[in-house]
Amino acid sequence: MMAAPDPIRSIVIAGGGTAGWMAAAALARRLERHAVTIILVESSEIRTIGVGEATVPGIRDYFRDIGTTGTEVMKATNGTVKLGIEFADWRQQGHRFFHPFGLYGSPSRGVQFHHYWLKLQAAGRGTPLADYCLASALAADNLFMPPPEAPQNDLGTFDWAVHFEAAAFATFLAGRAQADGVRHVDARIAGTEMDSATGHIAAILLNDGGRIEGDLFIDCTGFRALLIGQALAVPYIDWSDLLPCDRAVAMPCTRADPLTPYTRSTARAAGWQWRIPLQSRVGNGYVYSSRHISDDEAVATLRAGIEGEALADPNLIRFTTGKRAQVWAGNCIALGLAAGFLEPLESTSITLIQTGIERLLDFWPDRNVDPALRTEYNRIADDEYQRIRDFLILHYWGNQRHGEPFWDAMRAQALPHDLQRKIDLWQSRGRFVRYLWESFGDPSWLSLYVGLGLTPRHYDPLADFFTEADLEGAFAKMRDAVARAKALAIPHERFIAEHCRN
Numbered sequence: 001m002m003a004a005p006d007p008i009r010s011i012v013i014a015g016g017g018t019a020g021w022m023a024a025a026a027l028a029r030r031l032e033r034h035a036v037t038i039i040l041v042e043s044s045e046i047r048t049i050g051v052g053e054a055t056v057p058g059i060r061d062y063f064r065d066i067g068t069t070g071t072e073v074m075k076a077t078n079g080t081v082k083l084g085i086e087f088a089d090w091r092q093q094g095h096r097f098f099h100p101f102g103l104y105g106s107p108s109r110g111v112q113f114h115h116y117w118l119k120l121q122a123a124g125r126g127t128p129l130a131d132y133c134l135a136s137a138l139a140a141d142n143l144f145m146p147p148p149e150a151p152q153n154d155l156g157t158f159d160w161a162v163h164f165e166a167a168a169f170a171t172f173l174a175g176r177a178q179a180d181g182v183r184h185v186d187a188r189i190a191g192t193e194m195d196s197a198t199g200h201i202a203a204i205l206l207n208d209g210g211r212i213e214g215d216l217f218i219d220c221t222g223f224r225a226l227l228i229g230q231a232l233a234v235p236y237i238d239w240s241d242l243l244p245c246d247r248a249v250a251m252p253c254t255r256a257d258p259l260t261p262y263t264r265s266t267a268r269a270a271g272w273q274w275r276i277p278l279q280s281r282v283g284n285g286y287v288y289s290s291r292h293i294s295d296d297e298a299v300a301t302l303r304a305g306i307e308g309e310a311l312a313d314p315n316l317i318r319f320t321t322g323k324r325a326q327v328w329a330g331n332c333i334a335l336g337l338a339a340g341f342l343e344p345l346e347s348t349s350i351t352l353i354q355t356g357i358e359r360l361l362d363f364w365p366d367r368n369v370d371p372a373l374r375t376e377y378n379r380i381a382d383d384e385y386q387r388i389r390d391f392l393i394l395h396y397w398g399n400q401r402h403g404e405p406f407w408d409a410m411r412a413q414a415l416p417h418d419l420q421r422k423i424d425l426w427q428s429r430g431r432f433v434r435y436l437w438e439s440f441g442d443p444s445w446l447s448l449y450v451g452l453g454l455t456p457r458h459y460d461p462l463a464d465f466f467t468e469a470d471l472e473g474a475f476a477k478m479r480d481a482v483a484r485a486k487a488l489a490i491p492h493e494r495f496i497a498e499h500c501r502n
């Protein structure tokens with residue numbers, strides 16, 4: 001006979017950075033009307049990582065789930081709009097391409113748009129891919145508008161994310177979480193007490209002598225991974241052989257350039273530099289491989305590559321790319337940097353926190369924590385991290401920066417099997433491979449393949465249904481549709497001033 005669940009009555013969140021407060025705000029909302037206490041413990045003596053300011057469009061689902069909007073968040077965090085990422089100098093010096101949050105062109109007769117586009121390219125009658133994507137068109141002229149609710153077709157719509165100040169975002173979430181009943185404890189976690197019968201964490205021990213019991217523990221203690229790594233000894237899988245960047249230096253500056261509605265990633269000698277435009281400042285950072293340059297050289301490169309006056313000393317961060325072998329062990333779920341880290345090339349860490357929370361709610365256990373739930377949760381997390389990892393590798397592997405040791409090594413590396421299969425199918429006839437739990441869809445892969453100049457051997461033969469002249473006529477109409485939609489937009493700077501100024 002089916003028994004009633006023995007529900008979770010107490011949740012302890014360790015850590016109060018982006019991960020901790022995202023979890024607190026979301027769980028407080030979703031668990032309202034359940035008799036459960038949520039306590040977040042953090043130490044004001046231990047700094048948060050202080051970076052993590054660019055997101056992907058899925059973040060707007062999180063905003064909705066906690067009862068807020070992108071506009072409200074941008075207002076509270078000096079935020080701006082993000083329509084995608086501009087990649088400068090990745091293919092080779094002087095070359096740029098854009099990875100938009102949007103779709104390209106219209107498919108026809110069951111054949112994807114890009115095959116027709118490739119057909120015209122092959123005939124020497126090509127036009128830029130970006131001409132068929134509204135998000136790219138808006139970004140090119142620093143424009144924005146909320147996407148239409150009922151677009152006439154794919155050409156009239158796009159997706160968007162936000163940039164925000166990390167500390168302000170955590171403060172914003174903390175306010176909401178506490179208003180929804182989350183208890184905040186400022187204390188240093190000094191250890192854990194284990195339940196010898198189950199191997200679960202029974203309580204965390206504080207250095208002021210306090211002790212906090214819980215049924216479920218969420219480890220958001222950042223790279224320290226106090227619970228999942230230190231208490232439960234779950235090993236870390238190191239992927240630095242595939243993504244060798246292992247350090248970053250971050251330094252904000254004043255803004256001199258326009259308020260762009262996108263992140264910029266510029267390839268450098270031993271990695272890449274980010275530029276994240278905010279209302280208050282510009283976030284900059286150089287992600288690099290310490291085997292290829294020294295910290296001093298990285299700092300000097302960053303200083304020379306920022307547009308305004310530095311607003312803080314360089315913040316040096318070391319990391320190891322990879323993930324925990326299990327992100328859920330016993331009664332402890334790791335989120336954020338405690339769970340793993342993939343460099344911020346596509347701004348995926350915050351989205352992984354979000355999907356980690358959503359999946360936890362989807363697999364919500366009772367106090368016995370059925371191992372079957374854990375196993376499936378971990379299997380999905382493995383897939384999700386690996387898919388993102390592979391997408392990041394493509395950015396490096398596809399470079400044509402010949403004669404630069406870091407970039408030569410990235411081109412020469414052996415690829416993971418699943419990624420190799422994707423590239424093989426693209427190169428054969430422009431075919432995408434989509435696995436379960438992909439964070440990036442076909443348009444993202446298309447942006448990268450085309451942006452890096454990876455041309456397939458041929459396009460889909462079924463695209464020959466249309467003549468080149470047919471296609472040229474249809475393509476002109478698509479460009480017109482993008483231009484008409486774009487004409488409704490306003491400058492991003494004006495949108496922010498009118499809707500998102502604090």
Ligand code: FAD
Pocket residue numbers: 014015016017018019020041042043044045046047048049050051052053054055166187188189190220221222223224226248250285317319335336337338344347348349350351
């Ligand atoms: P942290 O911010 O490190 O927070 C850890 C918390 O644990 C703190 O509150 C601390 O006080 C607490 N703590 C630790 N030890 C103890 C203790 N003993 N007792 C009590 N409390 C303790 N992600 C994106 O999505 N987009 C980006 O653009 C992006 N850029 C990044 C750039 C770099 C260089 C790096 C390294 C990361 C970037 N990330 C980005 C990742 C992003 O910063 C993190 O995923 C996010 O900030 C979550 O961090 P966290 O909350 O897990 O850890």
